[in-house]
Amino acid sequence: MRGNRYFCKLLSPQLFPLVEQFHRRINNHLSINKMNTITLHNTLPAVFAGREDTGSEIWLRDVTFERGKKYLISAESGTGKSSLCSYIYGYRIDYSGTFAFDGRDIKQLSVAEWCKVRTHHIAYLAQEMRLFPELTAMENIMLKNSITNFKTHEEIVAMMERLGIVEKVDSPVAKLSIGQQQRVAIIRTLCQPCDFIMLDEPVSHLDETNNRIVAEMVTSEAMRQGAGIISTSVGNNVKINVDKEFKL
Amino acid sequence: MSKKDINNTDYSSRGLMWKLLRKHISKSQLIGFSLASLVGLTIVILAVQFHQDVKPLFKDEDSFLRKDYIIITREVSTASTVLQGSNEFSTSDIEDIEAQPWCRQVGKFSSNDYSVEAIISVSGQGMRTMMFFESLPDEFLDVTDKNWKFDPNNPKIPVIISRDYLTLYNFGFAPSQGLPQASELAVSKAVNLQFTLRGNGEIQTFEGTLVGFSSRLNTIVVPEDFMKWSNEKFGNSAERNPSRLIVEVNSPGDERIGKYFSEHGYQVAGDKMNQSKAQGFLNIIVSIVIIVGVIISVLAFFILMLSIYLLLQKNTKKLQDLLVLGYSPDQVSRTYINMVIYINCAVMVVSVILMLLMRAYYLPMLNAMDVKGGSIIIALIVAVIIMSLISLGNILAIKRKIKDLWIQSS
Numbered sequence: 001m002r003g004n005r006y007f008c009k010l011l012s013p014q015l016f017p018l019v020e021q022f023h024r025r026i027n028n029h030l031s032i033n034k035m036n037t038i039t040l041h042n043t044l045p046a047v048f049a050g051r052e053d054t055g056s057e058i059w060l061r062d063v064t065f066e067r068g069k070k071y072l073i074s075a076e077s078g079t080g081k082s083s084l085c086s087y088i089y090g091y092r093i094d095y096s097g098t099f100a101f102d103g104r105d106i107k108q109l110s111v112a113e114w115c116k117v118r119t120h121h122i123a124y125l126a127q128e129m130r131l132f133p134e135l136t137a138m139e140n141i142m143l144k145n146s147i148t149n150f151k152t153h154e155e156i157v158a159m160m161e162r163l164g165i166v167e168k169v170d171s172p173v174a175k176l177s178i179g180q181q182q183r184v185a186i187i188r189t190l191c192q193p194c195d196f197i198m199l200d201e202p203v204s205h206l207d208e209t210n211n212r213i214v215a216e217m218v219t220s221e222a223m224r225q226g227a228g229i230i231s232t233s234v235g236n237n238v239k240i241n242v243d244k245e246f247k248l
Numbered sequence: 249m250s251k252k253d254i255n256n257t258d259y260s261s262r263g264l265m266w267k268l269l270r271k272h273i274s275k276s277q278l279i280g281f282s283l284a285s286l287v288g289l290t291i292v293i294l295a296v297q298f299h300q301d302v303k304p305l306f307k308d309e310d311s312f313l314r315k316d317y318i319i320i321t322r323e324v325s326t327a328s329t330v331l332q333g334s335n336e337f338s339t340s341d342i343e344d345i346e347a348q349p350w351c352r353q354v355g356k357f358s359s360n361d362y363s364v365e366a367i368i369s370v371s372g373q374g375m376r377t378m379m380f381f382e383s384l385p386d387e388f389l390d391v392t393d394k395n396w397k398f399d400p401n402n403p404k405i406p407v408i409i410s411r412d413y414l415t416l417y418n419f420g421f422a423p424s425q426g427l428p429q430a431s432e433l434a435v436s437k438a439v440n441l442q443f444t445l446r447g448n449g450e451i452q453t454f455e456g457t458l459v460g461f462s463s464r465l466n467t468i469v470v471p472e473d474f475m476k477w478s479n480e481k482f483g484n485s486a487e488r489n490p491s492r493l494i495v496e497v498n499s500p501g502d503e504r505i506g507k508y509f510s511e512h513g514y515q516v517a518g519d520k521m522n523q524s525k526a527q528g529f530l531n532i533i534v535s536i537v538i539i540v541g542v543i544i545s546v547l548a549f550f551i552l553m554l555s556i557y558l559l560l561q562k563n564t565k566k567l568q569d570l571l572v573l574g575y576s577p578d579q580v581s582r583t584y585i586n587m588v589i590y591i592n593c594a595v596m597v598v599s600v601i602l603m604l605l606m607r608a609y610y611l612p613m614l615n616a617m618d619v620k621g622g623s624i625i626i627a628l629i630v631a632v633i634i635m636s637l638i639s640l641g642n643i644l645a646i647k648r649k650i651k652d653l654w655i656q657s658s
Contacts, residue, residue: 086656089572091568091571091572091654091655091656092655092656092657093655094657111576111577111654112576115574115575115576118572118573118574119574124572126572130569130572130573132268132566132569134267134268134271135264135267135268138257138259139259139264139267142259142264143261143264143265143268143570143573144573144574145259146259146260146261146264147261147573147574147575147579148574192574
């Protein structure tokens, strides 16, 4: 019976993550190279192909985002704001021109390098949030944190307390309001080391107070890590003092 | 929620991924696969195991399907009956057979050149009959006994008779007459033999001892030195060619043997040649069963494949979200790969258990035929290979599908 119990323990999922965490810790230590710039050269979404002048300060221009600086990209709906984010995050490639990290064309990145970008260099909040409705708020956050091991439980709970959703820790995300979901998604975004924080309409569903709190949280996290912030907005800007604003 | 509660909850990436990705797993599809796979694999390994277990029947020295020895005679034709003597094998005939590539050695049967009268008595009740003797070199005998020798100074004739006679008594005669069946040992002890040899103006009575039963030789065998001695004493001393030969062959299944015999008008005694076809027949049956099992396994494989494709299709959004979150395709695939491996291992274990249970059912029947079971290693290896191939196919399919999700369309 005793042997049987140990055997079950061996097969239990708890043991594997220990090994995984160990590897991740080592990887974290190895990832000392910082990403300093994201540059765009003559980029244009494929759907806009053929347009000579889009009137945009991003598309078909040479743009550089630097680590440690804050940017706001204000846009009207349908100008390719979410497309821009998905190109930079590597899960869409329907564009012309060149995106580069520290001068290296991102189309040359391997799958493993992209995983590194997504867990160590760029923290990304998608406009559609990409939460998992059947998982609880905490589970959604831990899904990210368990591969980065960046925040402690206490830190996560503290952030939830600050954004007023701590009582929703065990509620399935499907049962939360859009505003609450947005706050969960923001916390999840901050659960990783990064050189850039890329936020696609981060506060579209938040009130003034929460907007301010989010701005403070994001800014202080960026300051702590020396990261840059790239935020997009169609009107309701996150309350961050930006170094530069682009019109998309 | 208190801190303690949070720490106690399973927030490992593996646990969370399983919670997330197990949705849409169709239990009925997986059970369908497991059953189909179980049936297919069990059929295959049972056929392999049965083949392993039955194989000794064709290899074992004393087995009834023994066929390394073939006894041949010339075909008896009307002409040979009239002409006399042409049923014998000449020295050149024998040399020609010995020169064949499939032939190991040839033994000559010699027979008595005098008359033999036997009195066979069991517990006082006797029976008188005319009979004959044959002898052949000792290396062709399947019975060894310390009494297998003849000493003219203390004349006692050891004989070996065909096991068929005992079988005939035990399974034909005894049950119909309400007599008890007799073991070989009991018969050897109970039967008294007395032989009276006449010829060449001499007459002498000898005691006989039954030293054994042969399943190879369908005749009454006496030692070769006795045959020589008695033919000299009672026979008319003319040297005769043998009319029966025993041929030890390399591979009884060899087509050339049958062809050679029929070309030369030689007949194979009994149905030993037919028995030699049994292994070929068994091989065909086992092959067919294995093919059926493999087909079922392949179909099962496609059921699982289809189920996995549906599952991945239904969970596409989640899988893509995990990838965007920074999970590698390998990490994302691992959930499903582990599931496939667990299922396939379980199927394999159950299948091996089923095979062993069925084997335990038929093994006593084989043991009754004096065949011990073969090793189960080969069946186990086959099981592992088949399940590894199925798992490998599934794993490659999962990896390929998840890789396809890496780039999303707008």
